[in-house]
Amino acid sequence: MTKIRKYAPFTRAGIMESVTYRANFLFFLLGEIMKCFVMFFVWKAVFQSSSQETLYGFSYDNMVVYLFISFLSGYITYSDGSYAIGKEILDGSVVMRMIKPIDFDMCFLFQELGNKIISFSLIFLPITAGVEIYRFVINGRLMLQLPMLFLFLLSMVLAYGINFYFNLSYGFLAFFLKNLWGTDIIKGAVVDFLSGATVPLAFMGAFGQVLQFLPFASLSYTPVMIYMGMYDLPHILFYLGLQIFWLVIFALISKLVLRLAMKRLVVHGG
Amino acid sequence: MRKYLRLHRIFIAQDLKKLMEYKVDFLLGAIGFVLVQAVKVLTLGIMFAAIPALTYKEGGVVVDSWTFNEVLFIYGFSLIPKGIDHLLFDNLWGMGYWVVAKGDFDKYLTRPVNSWFYVLTEKFCVDAFGDLFVGVVLVLYSVLSMPAEIAADINWLRLIPVALVMPFAIMIYTSVKTGTAAISFWTKRSGHITHMCYMTNEFASYPTKIYNRFIKTFITYILPFALTAYYPAIYILRGESVWSLGVTVGVSVILFLLSQLIWKLGVKAYESAGS
Numbered sequence: 389m390t391k392i393r394k395y396a397p398f399t400r401a402g403i404m405e406s407v408t409y410r411a412n413f414l415f416f417l418l419g420e421i422m423k424c425f426v427m428f429f430v431w432k433a434v435f436q437s438s439s440q441e442t443l444y445g446f447s448y449d450n451m452v453v454y455l456f457i458s459f460l461s462g463y464i465t466y467s468d469g470s471y472a473i474g475k476e477i478l479d480g481s482v483v484m485r486m487i488k489p490i491d492f493d494m495c496f497l498f499q500e501l502g503n504k505i506i507s508f509s510l511i512f513l514p515i516t517a518g519v520e521i522y523r524f525v526i527n528g529r530l531m532l533q534l535p536m537l538f539l540f541l542l543s544m545v546l547a548y549g550i551n552f553y554f555n556l557s558y559g560f561l562a563f564f565l566k567n568l569w570g571t572d573i574i575k576g577a578v579v580d581f582l583s584g585a586t587v588p589l590a591f592m593g594a595f596g597q598v599l600q601f602l603p604f605a606s607l608s609y610t611p612v613m614i615y616m617g618m619y620d621l622p623h624i625l626f627y628l629g630l631q632i633f634w635l636v637i638f639a640l641i642s643k644l645v646l647r648l649a650m651k652r653l654v655v656h657g658g
Numbered sequence: 659m660r661k662y663l664r665l666h667r668i669f670i671a672q673d674l675k676k677l678m679e680y681k682v683d684f685l686l687g688a689i690g691f692v693l694v695q696a697v698k699v700l701t702l703g704i705m706f707a708a709i710p711a712l713t714y715k716e717g718g719v720v721v722d723s724w725t726f727n728e729v730l731f732i733y734g735f736s737l738i739p740k741g742i743d744h745l746l747f748d749n750l751w752g753m754g755y756w757v758v759a760k761g762d763f764d765k766y767l768t769r770p771v772n773s774w775f776y777v778l779t780e781k782f783c784v785d786a787f788g789d790l791f792v793g794v795v796l797v798l799y800s801v802l803s804m805p806a807e808i809a810a811d812i813n814w815l816r817l818i819p820v821a822l823v824m825p826f827a828i829m830i831y832t833s834v835k836t837g838t839a840a841i842s843f844w845t846k847r848s849g850h851i852t853h854m855c856y857m858t859n860e861f862a863s864y865p866t867k868i869y870n871r872f873i874k875t876f877i878t879y880i881l882p883f884a885l886t887a888y889y890p891a892i893y894i895l896r897g898e899s900v901w902s903l904g905v906t907v908g909v910s911v912i913l914f915l916l917s918q919l920i921w922k923l924g925v926k927a928y929e930s931a932g933s
Contacts, residue, residue, distance in 0.1 A: 429870075437709040576694070
């Protein structure tokens with residue numbers, strides 16, 4: 389309880405920051421969601437070109453739901469700790485955090501939570517409502533099941549946790565590479581592909597089967613498949629368990645890397 | 659004019675020196691851009707594994723279709739004008755994100771050169787070699803591995819008009835960036851507006867016919883990125899859409915003048931941060 393009180397100001401700062409820049413956020417979002425609409429048309433042509441109604445178990449309207457929900461979950465579970473921390477390490481301002489009686493990772497976490505509250509409230513409703521209206525028009529009935537929605541939200545929270553610790557660990561690479569821009573783009577591209585954010589893992593055959601067990605699938609594929617109702621209950625429980633497993637692993641890795649990195653940290657002046 | 663060309667050369671030389679200094683940064687940035695494109699190409703490959711060719715139907719009738727090689731060609735081609743703009747004129751991005759907001763634009767006003775030209779050419783963005791590399795490789799690969807009956811439609815003489823129109827295609831990118839960056843003179847920050855408009859280019863990398871009428875019109879005349887990608891590419895491949903070459907010149911000149919106007923008005927409205 390005292391812990392929450394200690395870090396609540398960071399969340400408040402995060403909220404204020406997001407509210408101040410909400411117009412920027414919306415423009416950025418519109419730019420990003422353009423990619424979904426491009427793929428909406430490309431997949432439409434792909435499904436029209438096929439003699440079958442479904443490809444690898446996905447119908448066209450499944451695919452549309454997949455595109456937008458994976459965009460949504462990608463956006464909400466995104467964590468840019470790697471960039472923020474890397475920048476502080478390079479310019480030395482990280483010492484200001486280290487001399488205070490707070491946990492390094494916790495203040496990032498709580499600050500980002502503030503951002504997330506705003507972005508969640510701005511985009512969750514429009515996108516899910518849009519997707520559900522689309523499904524309602526196609527199928528003639530409401531497709532969303534409330535239990536699935538709750539499991540989806542739970543899975544997204546876990547995905548965010550994994551993302552957060554994964555990025556924290558990755559951010560410390562800045563120590564060794566002294567480069568943020570390039571390494572961040574590389575990470576983004578690789579994670580996007582391996583997590584199924586660009587193409588559902590089901591389309592990748594045996595390789596996709598293997599990917600389902602890797603932490604990347606836990607970042608995006610698992611919550612989206614739960615939302616779409618593609619998994620039955622035993623599968624859902626299994627993949628949620630897997631998410632918890634990866635969350636613990638990455639939390640431990642980040643603690644370890646943090647300790648190693650702090651030993652190497654040299655700040656000149658600052 | 660000669661003074662400006664000389665200045666541009668000096669700026670490029672400066673950035674190449676920087677490149678030699680920070681080799682790892684360059685390498686990682688370029689690898690990053692190559693990987694981003696590689697993921698997209700893989701995505702296309704996975705899609706085409708399920709279908710013989712991408713077809714567009716209207717009312718159940720096949721209107722047009724493109725083989726994997728043709729789609730790769732269009733995709734690769736789209737990266738070339740985009741990459742050249744990225745290579746030469748990337749500096750415009752900074753305007754809307756921080757230059758104006760911090761009051762750093764003062765610097766450009768105090769030099770005896772056109773402020774737009776100075777911002778435009780100050781930085782030479784070597785990361786773009788990643789995009790250009792992938793673009794050229796995709797174009798070459800798609801042509802070389804093309805089935806003979808499709809390759810037979812290509813007439814390499816068509817490269818000449820496309821090359822002539824290329825500067826205008828690049829100017830479409832540059833003008834969109836200029837016009838939206840200049841909004842920051844009034845609003846302090848406009849980087850996200852630039853981002854939003856720029857991202858429309860994603861539509862241009864695929865056959866334009868697959869989109870609905872609204873998007874088709876939008877990417878041909880309003881934010882005309884299709885003129886930089888699908889139209890010239892399909893013209894090289896099949897000799898279709900000759901009209902688009904003329905439209906490219908016309909539309910890009912209009913866009914250019916418009917973006918210059920916004921810039922000029924913006925510079926007048928600019929107020930420094932006062933520090």
